[in-house]
Amino acid sequence: MNDRQCACCASTSMKSIAPYGAYDHVRCEECGYESFRSPAAAIAAHLYENDTDYCDDLTVASTHEDLILWHHRNAVEFLRSRYPSGNAAVLDVGCFNGFFVKKLLSLGFDAHGIDFNTRAVAYGQKALGLGPRVSSLSVDQCIARGKRFDVITLFEVLEHVPAVRPFLENVLKLLKDDGVIIISTPNNNMCWRPPLDYPPHHLSRFTIASLNACLSGLGMKSLYAAEQMSTYELVRHYLGTFFRAKDRSSLRGGEFKCERITTGLRRGMNRLRGTANLLLTPVDKGLHRLGIRYISQIIVAGR
Template sequence: MVEVVPCRCCGSSMSIVSTVAVNGYVRWCCSCCGHEHFRSPATAVGSEMYAGDSDYNADLAVAADYRALLQWAHLTATADILLEKRAEPLRVLDVGCFNGFYVRHLRELGLNAFGVDFNASAVAYGQAVYGLEGAISTRELQDLIAAGESFDVVTMFEVVEHLEDFSAVIDEACELLRPGGLLIVSVPNNRMFWRPRLDGPPHHLSRFSPESLRRLARRHCLSVVSLHEQMSLYDFLRNYVGSWFRNEAQSSMRGGSFRHPGLANFARRGLNRCKYLGNLLLTPFNAIAYKFGFRYISQVMIARADVSGRLGSSP
């Protein structure tokens, strides 16, 4: 008898497509929307594992300033956010804000932005270096809901693919949205033409296709405004070269620590500083690749809450 579980994106049945365990995880797939999920009989990855991961915390050392941490997904989302017109500055919550670099970016644009993250050291860094004391914290979404907080926009950049039960977190995010507000979610695109080692367990527990994101939005009573797919040869080259620096051992949540950390951090710092020029020079090639169906590496969904304020998952 084939074991099945409900898909958290569309509600259809997911079945095991690979019995070969990947780092102890079994791969499930929904034939209806293309969502993939990795499950393990062992204890789920806890937030403390990310907070204490040296690879994540090393990001603080390689960024020249907050702008160096902005990615395609942040800039794409910002363009959509700035199209929203309100009498008062938009209230934005960035869930999984890390050190608050995107919060700082939005505040520079005149928005009333806040952020939450469980990584206390990253939050402390942002409060001290970016002047975000009072703007970012380690509060839980349930704490914000209990306090009666509400926002015009809630963003979740590269967050939900890490979660065992992402549907519950999206429910909480929707509860924080004002009627007609925007939920913005970015995740790696399962249509990417080359998959880096980090796009799997325990680092990533889910893989999303554009269709699975659309189904996820509808399941949470959201209307998709737009869905953007990235094609970046620069990011492909950066990740491909970066894979050569990784140890084979799973010593980091991202798929292996760096063999030569000094050299790797030097390269990462340099690549961060030249990424805008690199992407600009490769723009014509990205456009050609996109036309032929190539995608890499991210996708961003912009979805709107019902103006009546209806919230939560649909049956």
Template structure:
């Protein structure tokens, strides 16, 4: 056992088994407090998860990409609006790392931005290329940094993917090499301080999974970015799921797989807005975002 952040070898067991693999545990490093899987899945196992889209297949009986696109539109549009704030012009180059099915890249491209995608999963990359009508890169930032890509981008985005990486510092350092001198990186990850973890045992059981190797608190996300050479780091919360989703977990003891609620009906929107704002203010939202500079 070795912490993938600080290299420490002293740890505490947090959870025995995860939702899709009883043989993998979650541990907390006693030196830096990082939470991660133990043992960390081997490279060929991780590649198999990506290439065959196993994370999504573990949730959905049948993968309907169009249905997932519609379900994801709230997230996609939010990410587009966030990213636009950090782009100085439509000529600025943007790289989306972990493109998935290409929903984000597709909308940014339609808005006229010069954006490229990077996706190492074979099934997802093929779908993204059809979705975006353009090639999607497949190089692995844990293995190489193509010389032609160095100093190329003003903005790099990583939405819900850093938690999948086995060597976070190497990955972020290599991504940093792709940025221009004043380049920015935008990272979105699940929040280890998500308030649902303290109020629902069923949610907590569902939270830990084989595909998520690391679990980030705001403090740990700041630490890994600092260790990787980034500066002027800003971290804030985003509550993706609505108060209705919280009640669903509380009452039904299971996730809303096919009808996930990001927003509530108009008559109750004020309650939902208050709920989300309070969680964001306390950094107990389900998601945290970091914006950092090279």
């Protein structure tokens, strides 16, 4: 695939946008996929493990349920409809501490997770009681073991990957012939762009069209897709910018200032998420009808 060919739809309509620091920035005019390219694009695991802001996610949730987001709930709804008795083996690629693995286990699924962040994995193994169900195995190591899964989930993972299509092609080797893959990413059509949606944290931006095109090119067919509108998440992320130090080299656009205060605020906001989203449902539905989106999107595909 050449530099001007889209990684998702394979068109040659990639156009340059103004660079972002040391990153070349290109956009596909056909499917809306965007890529930030740099010789040093990939973020090493130890940078995530040692990033204070990122690792705070281990402590700002009172329970694993506090980490369950819109895309996880959509996935659960789909899985319970497709596998009502829970008889499915699920692999969560990029599982962080395994909070979604724990959620699926509570619903009767045979769930496992992998993540290159050994600190998060160790937390999940011990604090969440997941043991060997979560590990730091790579996709290649999983393939070598020969186990295949009914379902593979990739929540907020693809935007971190420098080479999207080869990565997905490899992941699909772990999927059974009649299996499904569930992918969520930030929506490139979101109404406001938070600092975390830039390099080095995020290297790609997707639309439903670009995700569908990429999966179609790999022999998959879309079964379900949805775009989120969450006023709660929009307000939370916007207010969060006032508590961050501006730093383009940071994984999320700047570390939080006054860590003791912000950690307490984040923990409280996590606890309020469910109630806030419920109360704001009429607002979210109205904005969604107007074509306003924030922040995530999800697609489910099978062979």
